[in-house]
Amino acid sequence: MDLSLTHFIGIDLSGARGSFTCAILDDTRRVLFRGEITQTDWQAKLAESSINIAAVTSPITLNEGLMANPARRESLDPHPPASRFTNLRLCEYELIIRGFSSTRTPSTVESCSPSLQRALRFSSELGAQGFLRWPAPGAERQLMEVHPDAAYAQLLGSKLQPAKSIEGRIQRQLLLQEEHLNVRDPMIFFEEITRHKMMTGHLPEGIVLSPAELNALIAAFTAWSAYTNPTAVTRLGDPDEGRIILPVSTNRR
Numbered sequence: 020m021d022l023s024l025t026h027f028i029g030i031d032l033s034g035a036r037g038s039f040t041c042a043i044l045d046d047t048r049r050v051l052f053r054g055e056i057t058q059t060d061w062q063a064k065l066a067e068s069s070i071n072i073a074a075v076t077s078p079i080t081l082n083e084g085l086m087a088n089p090a091r092r093e094s095l096d097p098h099p100p101a102s103r104f105t106n107l108r109l110c111e112y113e114l115i116i117r118g119f120s121s122t123r124t125p126s127t128v129e130s131c132s133p134s135l136q137r138a139l140r141f142s143s144e145l146g147a148q149g150f151l152r153w154p155a156p157g158a159e160r161q162l163m164e165v166h167p168d169a170a171y172a173q174l175l176g177s178k179l180q181p182a183k184s185i186e187g188r189i190q191r192q193l194l195l196q197e198e199h200l201n202v203r204d205p206m207i208f209f210e211e212i213t214r215h216k217m218m219t220g221h222l223p224e225g226i227v228l229s230p231a232e233l234n235a236l237i238a239a240f241t242a243w244s245a246y247t248n249p250t251a252v253t254r255l256g257d258p259d260e261g262r263i264i265l266p267v268s269t270n271r272r
Contacts, residue, residue: 022046026068027246029238031076031167031231032138039141042235044243049200053232054194065148072246073150074165074238077138078124080261082108110164110256110263118178119169153264154249163264165241167234173253173265174198182230185222191233196270198240241266 029042036056043052043064052064065071085091087105092098097116099105104112107123114121125131128139142162150162172178175195180187185208192205203226211223228236244266245252253265 021070022247024068025070025072025246026051026064027239027243028064028071029072029076029165029240030073030141031234031238031243032134032141033076033231034162036137040229040235042232042239044200045240046241046243046247047241048201050201050236053228053236055231059158070159071150072153072161072163072242073136073145074242074245074264075142075145075193076165076167076203076234076238077141077144078108078111078122078135079139080108080124080163081139081154081262082111082124082126083257084108084126085109085110085257085260088089104146108256108260112168113255114166114263117169119166119172121166146204151155152261153245161246163242163245164261166257166263167236167237169263170237171239174268182233184225188227188230188233191237192228195233195236195240200236200240204235237266244269254269 023046025046027044031040034040038055038057040054041049041056041064043049043050056064069072069215072251086107086109099112106125111123124135128136131139145162148160150160151158153163154163155161168182170196171191179190182188189205189208192202195202196204204229208223208226211226216222225242241264245264248267251267
């Protein structure tokens with residue numbers, strides 16, 4: 020497929036119901052869009068490109084009981100403790116043993132939290148719009164799942180500061196810069212701080228991106244990374260139950 024016709028889309032559903040945060044990259048990793056959109060806006064964005072490769076920062080599949088299967092548990096390294104880690108997906112267990120907090124997706128929609136039900140409904144809607152689970156060779160609309168904190172840690176080589184802290188947000192934005200995304204240099208934040216602003220609590224705004232925007236951008240970069248270099252990305256979990264994809268740094272290629 021012609022990469023110049025392809026958009027790489029990152030989606031974070033942590034915003035208000037009825038809208039979500041979206042980031043779109045072109046084939047050169049240039050940010051074409053970043054912000055909150057409605058479902059109507061979403062349809063318009065999809066129409067802008069003939070090929071759309073999307074990554075969502077929420078679960079897109081239910082668990083299929085792999086972690087409750089004794090034979091499968093025995094094959095894992097490390098072995099899960101008896102009677103623990105049974106009601107979640109394999110990819111989520113692999114995140115946990117890597118030291119990341121993770122959603123524990125049940126086997127039925129009825130057992131899911133409202134936010135998780137929303138995420139699964141959204142992925143189902145994407146399926147109805149023609150998105151197939153990546154990798155789907157030749158498909159013009161493909162979908163994958165990404166874990167933002169693990170994705171950023173994959174690029175850095177170690178865990179980062181919390182995503183909601185200013186330090187963590189700056190770290191993440193710097194990593195996006197290193198991967199050649201045209202985001203603003205977050206170090207300008209420190210140039211804008213004055214004694215008066217610190218004393219009055221009026222810190223610079225609009226320089227460091229929000230956690231939702233940073234999540235959407237790393238998801239879009241993961242979609243680009245997986246599509247352009249599929250053998251290098253890290254795939255957690257089982258292909259039938261659902262995988263979490265982690266990107267590869269362009270600096271290590």
